[in-house]
Amino acid sequence: MIASLSAAWRRIVALVGKEFLALLKDKKSRFVLIGPPIIQLLVFGYAATFDLNHVPYALYNEDGGAVSRQLAARFAGAPLFDLISTIRRDAEIRPLIDDRQARLIVHISPQFSRDLALGKPAPVQLIVDGRNSNSALIVLNYASSIVQQFNADRLQRSGMGGPPVHLEVRAWFNPNLQSRWFLIPGIAGLITLIVTMLVTALSVAREREQGTFDQLLVTPLRPVEILLGKALPGFIIGMFEATVIIALAVFWFDIPLLGSLVTLYTGLALFLLSAIGVGLMISSLAVTQQQGFLGAFLFMVPAVILSGFATPIENMPEAVQYITLIDPLRYFVVILRDVFLEGTPFHLLIPQFWPLALIGTISLSIAGWLFRHRMY
Amino acid sequence: MNAAHQHQGGISAMRLRGLMRKEFLQILRDPSSIAIAFVLPVILLLLFGYGVSLDAKHVPVALVVDEPGAATASFTGSFRHLPYFDPVLLPDMHSAEIAMREGRVQAIVHLRSDFGRKLYQPGGTPVQIIVNGVNANTGRLILGYGSGIWINWLHQYAQLNHIHLPASVQVEQRVWFNSELRSRNYLVPGLIAVIMTLIGALLTALVVAREWERGTMEALMATPVTMNEIIIGKMAPYFVLGSGGMLISVGMAVWLFNVPLRGSIWLLFGVAALFLLVALGMGLLISTLARNQFVASQIALIVTFLPAFLLSGFIFEISSMPQVVQVITHIIPARYFVALLQTLFMAGDIWSVIWPNALALAVMALIFLALVRRISRKRLD
Numbered sequence A: 001m002i003a004s005l006s007a008a009w010r011r012i013v014a015l016v017g018k019e020f021l022a023l024l025k026d027k028k029s030r031f032v033l034i035g036p037p038i039i040q041l042l043v044f045g046y047a048a049t050f051d052l053n054h055v056p057y058a059l060y061n062e063d064g065g066a067v068s069r070q071l072a073a074r075f076a077g078a079p080l081f082d083l084i085s086t087i088r089r090d091a092e093i094r095p096l097i098d099d100r101q102a103r104l105i106v107h108i109s110p111q112f113s114r115d116l117a118l119g120k121p122a123p124v125q126l127i128v129d130g131r132n133s134n135s136a137l138i139v140l141n142y143a144s145s146i147v148q149q150f151n152a153d154r155l156q157r158s159g160m161g162g163p164p165v166h167l168e169v170r171a172w173f174n175p176n177l178q179s180r181w182f183l184i185p186g187i188a189g190l191i192t193l194i195v196t197m198l199v200t201a202l203s204v205a206r207e208r209e210q211g212t213f214d215q216l217l218v219t220p221l222r223p224v225e226i227l228l229g230k231a232l233p234g235f236i237i238g239m240f241e242a243t244v245i246i247a248l249a250v251f252w253f254d255i256p257l258l259g260s261l262v263t264l265y266t267g268l269a270l271f272l273l274s275a276i277g278v279g280l281m282i283s284s285l286a287v288t289q290q291q292g293f294l295g296a297f298l299f300m301v302p303a304v305i306l307s308g309f310a311t312p313i314e315n316m317p318e319a320v321q322y323i324t325l326i327d328p329l330r331y332f333v334v335i336l337r338d339v340f341l342e343g344t345p346f347h348l349l350i351p352q353f354w355p356l357a358l359i360g361t362i363s364l365s366i367a368g369w370l371f372r373h374r375m376y
Numbered sequence B: 001m002n003a004a005h006q007h008q009g010g011i012s013a014m015r016l017r018g019l020m021r022k023e024f025l026q027i028l029r030d031p032s033s034i035a036i037a038f039v040l041p042v043i044l045l046l047l048f049g050y051g052v053s054l055d056a057k058h059v060p061v062a063l064v065v066d067e068p069g070a071a072t073a074s075f076t077g078s079f080r081h082l083p084y085f086d087p088v089l090l091p092d093m094h095s096a097e098i099a100m101r102e103g104r105v106q107a108i109v110h111l112r113s114d115f116g117r118k119l120y121q122p123g124g125t126p127v128q129i130i131v132n133g134v135n136a137n138t139g140r141l142i143l144g145y146g147s148g149i150w151i152n153w154l155h156q157y158a159q160l161n162h163i164h165l166p167a168s169v170q171v172e173q174r175v176w177f178n179s180e181l182r183s184r185n186y187l188v189p190g191l192i193a194v195i196m197t198l199i200g201a202l203l204t205a206l207v208v209a210r211e212w213e214r215g216t217m218e219a220l221m222a223t224p225v226t227m228n229e230i231i232i233g234k235m236a237p238y239f240v241l242g243s244g245g246m247l248i249s250v251g252m253a254v255w256l257f258n259v260p261l262r263g264s265i266w267l268l269f270g271v272a273a274l275f276l277l278v279a280l281g282m283g284l285l286i287s288t289l290a291r292n293q294f295v296a297s298q299i300a301l302i303v304t305f306l307p308a309f310l311l312s313g314f315i316f317e318i319s320s321m322p323q324v325v326q327v328i329t330h331i332i333p334a335r336y337f338v339a340l341l342q343t344l345f346m347a348g349d350i351w352s353v354i355w356p357n358a359l360a361l362a363v364m365a366l367i368f369l370a371l372v373r374r375i376s377r378k379r380l381d
Helices: A002-024 A027-047 A066-077 A090-098 A112-118 A133-157 A179-200 A203-210 A212-217 A223-251 A261-285 A289-305 A318-326 A328-342 A346-373 B003-008 B013-029 B032-051 B070-077 B093-101 B136-160 B183-204 B207-214 B216-221 B227-256 B265-290 B293-310 B323-329 B333-347 B351-375
Strands: A055-061 A081-086 A104-108 A122-129 A165-172 B059-065 B085-090 B107-111 B125-132 B169-176
Touching: A002 A027, A002 A223, A027 A179, A027 A223, A027 B293, A027 B323, A055 A066, A055 A090, A066 A081, A066 A104, A066 A112, A066 A133, A081 A090, A090 A104, A090 A122, A090 B351, A104 A133, A112 A122, A122 A133, A133 B136, A133 B169, A133 B183, A165 B136, A179 A223, A179 A261, A179 A289, A179 A328, A179 B136, A179 B293, A203 A212, A203 A223, A203 A261, A203 A289, A223 A261, A223 A346, A261 A289, A261 A328, A261 A346, A289 A328, A289 B032, A289 B183, A289 B293, A318 B032, A328 A346, B013 B032, B013 B227, B032 B183, B032 B227, B059 B070, B059 B093, B059 B136, B070 B107, B070 B136, B085 B093, B093 B107, B107 B136, B125 B136, B183 B207, B183 B227, B183 B265, B183 B293, B183 B333, B207 B216, B207 B227, B207 B265, B207 B293, B227 B265, B227 B351, B265 B293, B265 B333, B265 B351, B333 B351
Parallel strands: A055 A081, A055 A104, A122 B169, A165 B125, B059 B085, B059 B107
Antiparallel strands: A104 A122, B107 B125
């Protein structure tokens, strides 16, 4: 019993060694596996943000009275906005927005001061570029809050003691509402997925195309041993690269890691298991590398977009939300965010752990079964 | 025919026809290429067109009222009947906190016990809005809607109770090009750019590497075909397939997702053809450089999808990125295509946007094809 186990162990180690050689012996392949994930985290970590800064805006003040200049000064003083030009005619508005030179036009009408003096509400027109609706909303909200603050301060000064109800606003877990905190843990998940797909998705397909898989099948290796031999390199490389990525997120991007590493690595191990399972399943279904490559893409692209990494899953229609349930990345993104930002304890994440384990077990079993039963 | 002449790369219509025929036959025999061009865009657009949205709608919100009364009822009432929020009444802050930690609500609106009393005192009373900041974007949208509700309520309340508020400045908002602020209108054109990047690279990334790996490149070289003919013979069939994918994507955007197409359709297809040349050229370059399908697919996986997704301005605003990253985005072809598509779909034929972006695509197409041409020599290493 022990002898046969140790023999099996030796066979697996030999296969793992061979897999590593196949992955790393080619200089280009070695570089592709190690360089890009780290570069990508750095570039994407900086690129992925919903926060706006230096929003160019133009001022069109037809009034020129003291109050209108006070309001204009509020915009000029706002850290989010950069004044790029002052407009004097209606005709100047369109080209500024069309060319995306200005994202916002603050238009104060000629009767502004007079209306306020008469006690009538005075409109200020905000024109925004709606081509990116999300940015447009943020710009509008921010500009409106400037106007509201302006109103509240005027009320205060007029001796009425401010509005009867005022807002007190707070954001938990991410007090400054930095979207980078939310996105970088997600990006760590994306890159981990890509690395595992790179290692596993073509590994069986390549051997099939080159005919060496049949040779592997006639060796004393059992399918389970082949499965382990094919899965372990992905697991080891995935663990290694994810560790580097997590370290970068914490030490380079200063994302707070509130939860425990045990919880994080439990999630990581289960996620790698399921990603490797799907990768090997695709790989053993494919007859040629091109098919494996296509399969990897067909899985990966929806997996990334439906993971809730950039756009919330709650916004998706119900039918699509059901599809996300088979997406391993979906669970891993939740685990990463919860452990990083909320410090969620282990037991609250069990609902995320078991689907990953289930996806991993099912896909690995299918892959192992396909080794023997899909023959050409 | 002498060697020097071949190196210059003359083009013979007959040989070119033969090469293209061979390529078409290969495409037909492994239907995965056809699937890439026609099935992939349909699946991806369906999934993403419906799946990707940044709008905050029906956000679950906990309302905690310490001491219910007429004033609090009128305030909480304004949170109902709005598509943005799904309010739930919770008895106390403690249960609201638990609901927030478990993700059952995204925000808490808290009216303290002195709400009704302090309302009439100078200084007024605070309303606390707490949002779950983990998703910063949604958090910000919730706060924006929340303060909008507060302003409206304040005006109504003042009117009903004959409280004279001094005249205030009122915001009149005009959103150009997308008056309903539908995020789908800007995401779907961007998605087309991401999908076309994928299709272009998927179609050509392996075709030359495969010939090298299988040894048929040597066989091709032994024939009188020139390198130019090989390159054109590889590009043309995939260009046809890719154009088909583009047609399907635009059709779905307009008819299924109701994205307005305000620019001219000819201009749209013109820049799409230009972009397709860039995408196919990039795939061909990867394939020629790698000479091995495994490495070619690894490179294609890395340089196409995530850069097109994250660095193109499709979802994350380029102008918000740090300067260094903004410089890097210039080498991402999808960046120019996203700007073109967003403008052509939503704004119309704005030449000051079209010229520079189309020019950038043309330059990139030339560079990629020139590199492919330079690297592929008729020789065996």
